[in-house]
Amino acid sequence: MAVSAGRVATRRTTGEPAISAENLVKTYGEVTALAGLSFAVAPGTVFGLLGPNGAGKSTTIRILTTLSRPDSGTATVAGADVLARPDAVRRAIGVVTQGSGTDPQATGRENLLLAGRLHGLRGDEVKARADELLDRFGLTEAAGRVVRTYSGGMQRKLDVAMGLVHRPAVLFLDEPTTGLDPQARADMWAEIARLSTQEQLTVMLTTHYLEEADQLADRLVIVDRGTVVAEGSPEELKSGLRGDAVVIELAPDADLAVAGGAVEALTGLRDVTVDGRTIRGRVDHGASAVPAVLAALERESVAVAAVTIARPALDDVYLRHTGRSFAAAERVSA
Incomplete structure (x- = not known):
């Protein structure tokens, strides 16, 4: 079926x-x-x-x-x-x-x-x-x-x-x-x-x-x-979430504090959260924002494993209203 x-x-x-x-x-x-x-x-x-x-x-x-x-x-x-x-x-x-x-x-x-x-x-x-x-x-x-x-x-x-x-x-x-x-x-x-x-x-x-x-x-x-x-x-x-979600997976040896600061300083990137080696944020136009994100991290010598862009999902809704990702909430309750 x-x-x-x-x-x-x-x-x-x-x-x-x-x-x-x-x-x-x-x-x-x-x-x-x-x-x-x-x-x-x-x-x-x-x-x-x-x-x-x-x-x-x-x-x-x-x-x-x-x-x-x-x-x-x-x-x-x-x-x-x-x-x-x-x-x-x-x-x-x-x-x-x-x-x-x-x-x-x-x-x-x-x-x-x-x-x-x-x-x-x-x-x-x-x-x-x-x-x-x-x-x-x-x-x-x-x-x-x-x-x-x-x-x-x-x-x-x-x-x-x-x-x-x-x-x-x-x-x-x-x-x-x-x-x-x-x-x-x-x-x-x-x-x-x-x-x-x-x-x-x-x-x-x-x-x-x-x-x-x-x-x-x-x-x-x-x-x-x-x-x-x-x-x-x-x-x-x-639909209440404007723009695209940007998810940045950092390399194992990346400095998390430096990476988070570099991303938060970017103009146009909002609702930034750091969960382990994953940084999430929202932008109006994901495709055009990725080069700026990568450039900012490269200037700080932060290694990136992957960057993905996606339309809003329920995980983004949960993040917006609670300040943490659904996966992070699951780990806390486990």
Whole structure:
């Protein structure tokens, strides 16, 4: 299954949001996981919660799925308050967590049948639904095999199928493609896009893969240290950055302090950051700026390994709003 070219177009919806969060705060001892997180999700869309590990994404999902209580703030899912009506929320949602929820000793069909029965499906109805989902996810031939013999991609497909067995109004996917190979990830992307476009299912996707959020999300929030630092469609967020990104990879023996000073002194280069041996900045016209960058570094006898120019990406958006690259934030949280 191939991923269709480009991200699905944003769907315009009216009425109350499928998910809303207002000033959510959650602490664990001296650690603040959420520091006033707020956002709203339109029905029938894919909404991305993007941030490095430790940003507060999983804590948000736990609150929205009634598995944890916020210290303060409010949230609703499918019109039900997560604190006042948790049972109504649970009936309306499907949840696929980072860890697999399947029984590795049971077959794929047995896992689906059990999930359906737990949600109240019985008899021919649950059997038909299991067969439908096995076919949709390309698991029919493997339905009689125990799950421990499945590949990682097959297990993840089964996880999503189990989250859909009762036809929820909202599906939560917490890091759904972590650890998958490129083809399995592409297959999962295609299925997530199909769920939203063809079935008008509301999908909340948490991810630390920038490309995944860019490809799938109709709208997203970028979360850093438990709060929203940017919100919009991927194109809106990227179009807010003027010019091109210039990335300079320095040679191993380069003097970092001298290199950083030389680049920061250049006219027209802005938002300069130094991350290890990588210097990033923004310019109005990348191609014409490269000769000046190289000349400035050469005057200071700074050796350069590579220089690249690119149009704005979500990593640049994250850098603009947090002052550090996404990769640097991931290293800090690791």
